Structure formats: structure tokens, C-alpha cells
Amino acid sequence: MGEEMQSGRGEPQILPGAGILREVILGAQDNLTNVLATVLGVAIGSGKVSMVALAGMSSGVAEAISMGGVLYTSTRAELDLRTSAEKNGPPKEYWRRAECSDPLRAALVCFAAAAIAAVIPLAPFAVLPIHAAMVACVLLSGACLFALGGWKGAVTRRPWWKDGLQIVLIGTLAAVASALIGAALKTHGT
Numbered sequence: 001m002g003e004e005m006q007s008g009r010g011e012p013q014i015l016p017g018a019g020i021l022r023e024v025i026l027g028a029q030d031n032l033t034n035v036l037a038t039v040l041g042v043a044i045g046s047g048k049v050s051m052v053a054l055a056g057m058s059s060g061v062a063e064a065i066s067m068g069g070v071l072y073t074s075t076r077a078e079l080d081l082r083t084s085a086e087k088n089g090p091p092k093e094y095w096r097r098a099e100c101s102d103p104l105r106a107a108l109v110c111f112a113a114a115a116i117a118a119v120i121p122l123a124p125f126a127v128l129p130i131h132a133a134m135v136a137c138v139l140l141s142g143a144c145l146f147a148l149g150g151w152k153g154a155v156t157r158r159p160w161w162k163d164g165l166q167i168v169l170i171g172t173l174a175a176v177a178s179a180l181i182g183a184a185l186k187t188h189g190t
Contacts, residue, residue: 017155020109027067027113028148033171035060036121036141037178043125043134044182052125052133060118068111075103120144138175145171 017024035056042055124136149167153160 017151021152021155023071023106023109024113025148025152026071027064027110027115028117029145029167029170030067030117031060031063031114032117032120032141032145032148033174034063035118036137036171037174039121039125039137040134040175041178041182043130043137044179045186045188046182047130047186047188049125049130049133052130053122056118056122056125060115060122064111064114064118067114068107071110072103072107075106079103117144141171141175142168 038059039052039056043049043052046052121137121141124133124140127133128136145167146164149164150160152158152167153163156163
């Protein structure tokens, strides 16, 4: 649903990117936001690049594995629900919302998107001093979140800039919350 368009000959065609949209958005948006918030909070709170690297890498890897696993089990549950409904339950139309893909494929795409996204907010800390890295982290992550939302908008045929801003807003809220926690619990310079 929503992934098909009509060709000039009236045949349905899959929109480019539609087959992996859910998995990429789920993995990339979640882990980019998660790691951005983690590294900002730890950078502000500790002032130590080594702590930022430890927290960011641990968070990014754990989240990528978790997101891939969660998408596998949720996609598997949708497939099981559809199978059960077809055998025992309400008419097929009732379960139409449960559009499913292969659980393993969904998990792998989500994991890959989450793992790649985890590197984005960490990269500046590998090459810049901590204060410059925090600024670069926010700018780079914001740009990537906007691009992700823009891609979502293009695939779903919505205004790309609105979807880009929506995803940036979500990431900003998480980053600000974590930055405030880091500032409140600051362990350096006191």
C-alpha cells in the first residue's frame, strides 16, 4: 500500500526506495537521534572525548542490534498475525494494515541503517577538539536527519522539506533533553 504507482500502461510499479523505507527510517532516524543525544549529553557532562567515544560507540552498537532485533520480531509478529487471521479470524481485508516484508531482510536493513547512522554523530569527535566536535556533531547530524526526512518525503510523495524538518525536530528534542541532563550532572570543571 502506498508503495505502488500506475505506469503509463496501467500496471502497478514500486516507487524507488519504497521497499526499504520503513526499515531505513526506523534504523537510521532512531540511532542517529540516539547517538547524537548520547554523545552531546556525555560531552557536556564529562568534557572527555574518551567518554564520548565509549558512550557513543556502546550506544550505537547496542541500538543497531536492538533495532534490527525489534524489527525482526515485530515483522515476524505481523506475519504470524496475518497467517492466523487468514486461517482462523476475520476477513483478510481487516488485516490489510499489516503489510509485511521478510523479517530477516527487515532486520538486516534496519541494522545496517542504524549502524551507519551511529557513525555520523561520532565522527567529529575522532578528529576535532571536544567543543568543536559538539558543534560539528549537531550540524552534521541535523543535516543527515534532514536528508533522511527529505528522502522519506520524496518516496512518499509528500513535501520533502516538511518531512525533513519533522525528523530534525524529533532529533533536536532528544539532543536538547540529553544536553540538559549532561549540563545538570556535569562531572568536570567543578
